[in-house]
Amino acid sequence: MLKVHIAKSRPHCVINVDFQCAGGQLAALTGPSGAGKTTIIRALAGLEKPDSGQIRLGNVTWFDSAEKKWVPARKRKLGYVFQEHTLFPHLTVEKNVAFSCGDETRVRELLEILGIAHLARKMTHMISGGERQRAALAQALASAPRVLLLDEPFSALDTATRARLREELKRLKKHLDIPIIFVTHDLAEARFLADSMINLALQIPAAQQSVQTAEPLSAASAFSPAHIVFNQT
Amino acid sequence: MMDNAPLLISAKLAGVSTVLLLMLAMPLAASLVFVRFPGRFLADSLVNLPLVLPPTVLGFYLLVLMGPEGLVGRAWARVSDGPLVFTFVGITLAAMIHSLPFAVQPLKTAFQKIDPRLLEMSAVLGLTPTATFFRVILPNSLGGMATSAILAFAHTMGEFGVILMIGGSIPGKTRVASIAIYEYVETMRYQEAVSMSLVLVGISYVVLLTVNFLNIRSRHA
Known part of the structure; x- marks a missing residue:
């Protein structure tokens, strides 16, 4: 179980979230631009330090402001897919996937599962945006991560590719017994994929609004622009 | 008849100092770009100081440091039982600092x-x-590494003031091409001066062509 309770002040907004995500579950982080979605995911990755709070995965503490504990990114054993440009341009697709994984069988398996085995020897600039994101997902999964972070992984893709990858992620999710945090602007995409949602409202520093928490999605979707955390199954 | 020895010494000096310089410059450049530390701005300016210092000024201070009474010179004498100035090692060190x-x-x-x-x-x-x-x-800086090596090599090939201060002009040992040209002119041996200068002009032009080619290629990468 990934437990997150963090706060961070930024010049234009205040981020204050409290949520958890179990293994095999996908939590969607949604909200307007500038609300702090990427800041939260970077804090989870160990790339940006929150001002206060805790981040725990099971019994392991990654961040605790009270104990002044901070585990750097390289020790968290994560999978992270950025919006774009996440592959190493000097390596082939196969070598990208194998970057942090010495297990050739696993690399081949992932290339097969994600339908890019035929591109294994190609350089990353020779493949399409959708193929690049598949390769990035394979790279993230190759090292058997304990948490998977996806920061708008499909936003730069065309509608058809996006829909196809969305289906593939949903299928893949069933086989991954790890928490998945998925950042998206697209509420329909979030509803399609997520088991729970954290919808961030823009909080200006002076306002200091309430803590935003994750809630399971229920059939009766209660959605209001003022308080964007909503329920749906 | 032109003596090839100074050209060979220049090439050897440029080759050795370029290899050593790259090994020093890579972690140094990485620290200046990727590591935030107090005084980074000062360190960056210090690295660039040889660009604006007159070679004789740099050579003079290096001579003070590397001479028999200097800090580096004494340390060298303890390990090698010999002086650092007027040696190939001495001019290599000086060339490295000047080309940094x-x-x-x-x-x-x-x-x-x-x-x-x-x-x-x-x-x-x-x-x-x-x-x-x-x-x-x-692996993502190969163009920069090539440019760095080529510029350091070319700059050392044409080195004059600093080498003269540290190494003097010992034939077969520290007498590099640019010093040989100066001496040819001093002794009115213009034919040799023209021949050796032409070789240096050719090397410099090839270097510039290569650097331009690398820059164009990196812009289109």
Whole structure:
């Protein structure tokens, strides 16, 4: 179980979230631009330090402001897919996937599962945006991560590719017994994929609004622009 | 008849100092670009100081440091039982210091062009900063490394003032091409001066062509 309770002040907004995500579950982080979605995911990755709070995965503490504990990114054993440009341009697709994984069988398996085995020897600039994101997902999964972070992984893709990858992620999710945090602007995409949602409202520093928490999605979707955390199954 | 020895000494000096300089310049440039430390701005300016200092001034201070009574000279005498000035090792050290900015700047530019997300991705995938340097930063800076090596080599090939101050002009030992040209002119042996100068002009032109080619290729990469 990934437990997150963090706060961070930024010049234009205040981020204050409290949520958890179990293994095999996908939590969607949604909200307007500038609300702090990427800041939260970077804090989870160990790339940006929150001002206060805790981040725990099971019994392991990654961040605790009270104990002044901070585990750097390289020790968290994560999978992270950025919006774009996440592959190493000097390596082939196969070598990208194998970057942090010495297990050739696993690399081949992932290339097969994600339908890019035929591109294994190609350089990353020779493949399409959708193929690049598949390769990035394979790279993230190759090292058997304990948490998977996806920061708008499909936003730069065309509608058809996006829909196809969305289906593939949903299928893949069933086989991954790890928490998945998925950042998206697209509420329909979030509803399609997520088991729970954290919808961030823009909080200006002076306002200091309430803590935003994750809630399971229920059939009766209660959605209001003022308080964007909503329920749906 | 032109004596080829000074050209060979220049080439040897340029080759040795370029290899050593690259080994020094790569971690130095990486520190200046990727590591935040107090005084980084001062360190950066210090690396560039040989660009603006007159070679004789730099040579003079190096002579003070590397001479028999200097800090470096005495340390060298203890380990090698000989002087540092008027030796090939001495002019190599001097040439390295004088060419340092020519090696560091292209590397810095290449490192600055690397997408920071690649470095973050490398960290997320579990690599240490050192492993990231060798597996991500260097392979994505090959153009910068080539430019750095070529400029350092060319600059050392034409080195004059600093070498003269540290090495003098000992034939077969420290008498490099530019010093030989100066002496040919001094003794009115213009034919030899013209021949050796032409070789240096040719080398410099090829170097510039190569650097321009690398720059064009990196812009289109």
